Amino acid sequence: MISFKMSPHQIxxxxxxxxxxxxxxxxxxxxxxxHKRVPDEWLENINQLGIQLSTSSFGDSDSTSEESDxxxxxxxxxxxxxxxAVIAAEELGWGDPAIALTLPGPGLGGPPxxxxxxxxxxxxxxxxxxxxxxxxxxxxxxxxxxAGSDVSGLKTTAVKTNGGYILNGQKVFITNGARASWVxxxxxxxxxxxxxxxxxxxxxxxxxxFSCTRLADKMGLRASETAELLLExxxxxxxxxxxxxxxxxxxxxxxxxxxxxxxxxxNTRPIIAAMATGIARAAFEYTxxxxxxxxxxxxxxxxxxxxxxxxxxxxxxxxxxxTWEAAWKADMGKPNAKEAAMCKSFSGTISxxxxxxxxxxxxxxxxxxxxxxxxxxxxxIFDIFEGTNQIQHLIIARHLYEPLGVRI
Amino acid sequence: MISFQPTxxxxxxxxxxxxxxxxxxxxxxxxxxxxxxxxxxxxRGINELGFSALELPADWDGxxxxxxxxxxxxxxxxxxxxxxxxxxxxxxxAASLFRLVPAHPLFNKIKKTTREKxxxxxxxxxGNKPNHSSxxxxxxxxxxxxxxxxxxxxxxxxxxxxxxxxVGLKDTTGEQLLIWLEDHGQWRLLxxxxxxxxxxxxxxxxxxHDTVITDEQVLAKGHEAKVLLSQMLxxxxxxxxxxxxxxxxxxxxxxxxxxxxxxxxxxxxxxFQGVSFTLADMSIKTQxxxxxxxxxxxxxDDRDPEGEAASQSALQFAHQSLRFVTDCAVxxxxxHGYVQDFPVEKWMRDAQAQIIFTEGESELLLDHGExxxxxxxRGGLHDFIQNVAASNPG
Ligand SMILES: Cc1cc2nc3c(=O)[nH]c(=O)nc-3n(C[C@H](O)[C@H](O)[C@H](O)COP(=O)(O)OP(=O)(O)OC[C@H]3O[C@@H](n4cnc5c(N)ncnc54)[C@H](O)[C@@H]3O)c2cc1C
Numbered sequence: 001m002i003s004f005k006m007s008p009h010q011i012x013x014x015x016x017x018x019x020x021x022x023x024x025x026x027x028x029x030x031x032x033x034x035h036k037r038v039p040d041e042w043l044e045n046i047n048q049l050g051i052q053l054s055t056s057s058f059g060d061s062d063s064t065s066e067e068s069d070x071x072x073x074x075x076x077x078x079x080x081x082x083x084x085a086v087i088a089a090e091e092l093g094w095g096d097p098a099i100a101l102t103l104p105g106p107g108l109g110g111p112p113x114x115x116x117x118x119x120x121x122x123x124x125x126x127x128x129x130x131x132x133x134x135x136x137x138x139x140x141x142x143x144x145x146x147a148g149s150d151v152s153g154l155k156t157t158a159v160k161t162n163g164g165y166i167l168n169g170q171k172v173f174i175t176n177g178a179r180a181s182w183v184x185x186x187x188x189x190x191x192x193x194x195x196x197x198x199x200x201x202x203x204x205x206x207x208x209x210f211s212c213t214r215l216a217d218k219m220g221l222r223a224s225e226t227a228e229l230l231l232e233x234x235x236x237x238x239x240x241x242x243x244x245x246x247x248x249x250x251x252x253x254x255x256x257x258x259x260x261x262x263x264x265x266x267n268t269r270p271i272i273a274a275m276a277t278g279i280a281r282a283a284f285e286y287t288x289x290x291x292x293x294x295x296x297x298x299x300x301x302x303x304x305x306x307x308x309x310x311x312x313x314x315x316x317x318x319x320x321x322x323t324w325e326a327a328w329k330a331d332m333g334k335p336n337a338k339e340a341a342m343c344k345s346f347s348g349t350i351s352x353x354x355x356x357x358x359x360x361x362x363x364x365x366x367x368x369x370x371x372x373x374x375x376x377x378x379x380x381i382f383d384i385f386e387g388t389n390q391i392q393h394l395i396i397a398r399h400l401y402e403p404l405g406v407r408i
Numbered sequence: 409m410i411s412f413q414p415t416x417x418x419x420x421x422x423x424x425x426x427x428x429x430x431x432x433x434x435x436x437x438x439x440x441x442x443x444x445x446x447x448x449x450x451x452r453g454i455n456e457l458g459f460s461a462l463e464l465p466a467d468w469d470g471x472x473x474x475x476x477x478x479x480x481x482x483x484x485x486x487x488x489x490x491x492x493x494x495x496x497x498x499x500x501x502a503a504s505l506f507r508l509v510p511a512h513p514l515f516n517k518i519k520k521t522t523r524e525k526x527x528x529x530x531x532x533x534x535g536n537k538p539n540h541s542s543x544x545x546x547x548x549x550x551x552x553x554x555x556x557x558x559x560x561x562x563x564x565x566x567x568x569x570x571x572x573x574x575v576g577l578k579d580t581t582g583e584q585l586l587i588w589l590e591d592h593g594q595w596r597l598l599x600x601x602x603x604x605x606x607x608x609x610x611x612x613x614x615x616x617h618d619t620v621i622t623d624e625q626v627l628a629k630g631h632e633a634k635v636l637l638s639q640m641l642x643x644x645x646x647x648x649x650x651x652x653x654x655x656x657x658x659x660x661x662x663x664x665x666x667x668x669x670x671x672x673x674x675x676x677x678x679x680f681q682g683v684s685f686t687l688a689d690m691s692i693k694t695q696x697x698x699x700x701x702x703x704x705x706x707x708x709d710d711r712d713p714e715g716e717a718a719s720q721s722a723l724q725f726a727h728q729s730l731r732f733v734t735d736c737a738v739x740x741x742x743x744h745g746y747v748q749d750f751p752v753e754k755w756m757r758d759a760q761a762q763i764i765f766t767e768g769e770s771e772l773l774l775d776h777g778e779x780x781x782x783x784x785x786r787g788g789l790h791d792f793i794q795n796v797a798a799s800n801p802g
Pocket of ligand 1: 108140141142143145146147148149150172173174175176218221226381384385386387388389390391394670672673677680681682683739740741742743744746747
């Protein structure tokens with residue numbers, strides 16, 4: 001039966017995360033943007049509360065025997081993990097997207113480890129995130145200076161050697177890349193074989209030959225770390241090849257690093273979309289409140305503001321529903337690549353548009369030390385990372401034409 | 409006869425502006441943003457080459473160019489860096505008022521300094537714009553022979569550096585006034601935390617506390633003030649829209665060059681229609697915006713009664729196109745567009761700030777639409793302005 005009502009559990013998650021966003025994130029939001037850093041002390045406190053940006057509830061298709069031993073009850077609760085994750089992500093985006101991406105935890109590195117890691121790797125890499133330990137991060141390093149949208153063009157090489165691989169190459173724009181305890185690095189063992197040659201490695205902080213060369217200054221999302229990473233004759237042991245060698249040897253299963261990378265996107269895009277929806281909602285709510293309290297309830301400006309706000313709410317609703325659908329499909333175990341691309345594309349665009357129009361309503365008063373001004377700068381990245389808007393269009397179009405026998 | 413051919417002089421001046429923009433402004437744009445001001449050297453260059461005198465009256469030693477010539481030059485300069493252009497210290501919007509009433513005695517002092525080439529900065533406070541923030545209200549109360557001014561303005565461009573302040577405001581009875589202040593002591597700066605864009609433009613709020621405005625500081629009152637303000641705003645709208653076209657041109661050029669070189673999936677990304685069609689849309693909007701600016705400039709130069717409406721239309725379209733074009737430029741550079749290694753992210757921020765600090769899109773559309781439906785006192789405005797100018801002994 002179709003229902004857009006949240007369950008009591010979902011409402012509870014939303015309320016708890018919203019409380020956190022409002023009372024913990026918002027108070028440090030503007031200062032973190034200014035200092036281009038989330039305060040360490042804050043991160044330590046948050047870690048003790050056990051709060052993370054949940055991306056790793058996705059992609060549990062490759063469940064291991066160990067996991068299949070879990071109780072029926074646990075599985076049942078996991079099946080709403082995707083919906084819970086997007087509900088929470090919208091609230092975190094509402095609070096502050098840059099801080100949300102800096103919350104301790106495996107971050108975007110979580111899904112590939114969960115989806116393709118061996119049980120031993122999952123244990124080893126995921127167990128370090130604990131509220132009893134200092135805050136830690138994981139990261140996901142796919143993009144290179146010359147390979148962003150076109151992942152198949154990545155140039156970082158992995159050469160087999162005794163007991164492991166030697167990695168050489170450069171990665172750019174890696175979220176939490178400098179602070180991460182480990183980074184899932186995508187490299188090629190054979191450039192000629194294209195995607196089939198791709199492998200995913202977990203490179204641990206402190207590994208000789210692995211360094212952060214620069215942090216990028218950005219338009220927005222300034223409190224979130226965006227790192228350039230260098231791999232120079234960096235030895236990575238065999239045990240850190242995600243899934244192990246056997247995973248890639250089973251050719252029939254079609255396992256490649258490329259697939260690992262893409263699977264991650266299908267799973268994380270709804271979360272990114274939810275955050276973008278949260279950004280738009282934050283700008284909308286702030287502006288609505290401003291108009292309610294400051295505007296006269298008649299006249300031209302009032303009518304202009306009314307239409308702008310009505311349009312904003314309509315777009316936010318549509319964005320949320322597209323996102324929920326993608327998450328629901330994932331929960332149901334159905335393919336969701338098209339829906340994930342749709343919600344990501346739509347939310348990225350409307351988020352920027354809503355912020356821009358809210359700035360118009362607020363006028364010049366809205367740019368001084370202001371939340372909506374910051375949200376506008378933050379929102380633009382949601383059109384770019386995790387696959388640009390054009391790439392989402394390609395994915396959607398491919399799915400539309402595929403049944404008609406046209407490959408684009 | 410319809411023609412899109414600029415004059416030989418316009419081409420020469422435009423080329424001069426283009427070179428200055430490319431060689432001087434563009435390379436220093438990030439530096440201006442970081443230091444939050446345009447360097448003295450650049451300001452000197454701007455003044456020496458005559459770029460700040462385009463709108464000024466001839467007997468102020470200005471160039472008194474028609475708007476159609478000015479918009480081409482201003483566009484070329486802004487294609488260097490809109491943030492830099494908005495950071496030039498000079499007469500700003502007030503230049504258009506000087507042009508309209510060059511002989512007004514209140515302008516004697518600034519006229520003298522301008523002729524001596526010291527180029528003081530003027531900030532313009534348009535108190536007629538709707539202001540809904542309760543903390544930012546201005547009140548002009550008649551008191552004795554003059555007025556008392558109280559309250560806080562919204563952030564104003566150039567306020568930080570202004571030696572003069574032009575205020576357009578209605579008093580508590582609703583009468584329009586134009587006020588000219590040349591004593592710093594009459595206002596206080598309330599500097600704030602600005603991060604969006606146009607960061608070299610000297611933004612600050614201005615605060616008045618029981619500021620006494622004497623009758624001598626009132627430039628014009630009532631109908632006269634209303635007409636002058638509307639004429640001044642018509643001219644500044646055209647010039648602001650021209651700056652926006654320049655910023656679009658910069659973003660378009662940068663995106664074209666980048667996408668022609670950047671490769672993905674084994675070819676230049678320009679070969680993907682998702683990229684090339686976007687670039688084509690950017691260019692259509694830029695060109696259409698430019699034509700609307702030219703049309704409005706020509707109408708104002710010709711004293712066409714539709715000049716004001718054309719200026720509103722041109723600025724509204726420029727705003728809308730500027731947002732689109734600068735956003736697309738960031739998009740076409742992908743992640744590289746979002747980081748500060750390339751200028752496009754700055755242009756997108758500058759664009760949004762520019763739109764906010766001039767009249768809003770909806771406001772402009774409504775003004776234009778109302779004028780279409782209800783009409784306005786047409787014609788006569790220019791004659792009126794000429795009379796005002798003539799009636800003031802220099
Ligand atoms: C703040 C930030 C954080 C990031 N975090 C991470 C991270 O944690 N890990 C990571 O691996 N990466 C990360 N990225 C990188 C991001 O995912 C890439 O920037 C993005 O995928 C685009 O790649 P690109 O920048 O190389 O753009 P390009 O691929 O060069 O694209 C340039 C333009 O061409 C278009 N284009 C390309 N191919 C086509 C096509 N076939 N059809 C139509 N149009 C096309 C694009 O849409 C875009 O408009 C981050 C980036 C930023 C800015």
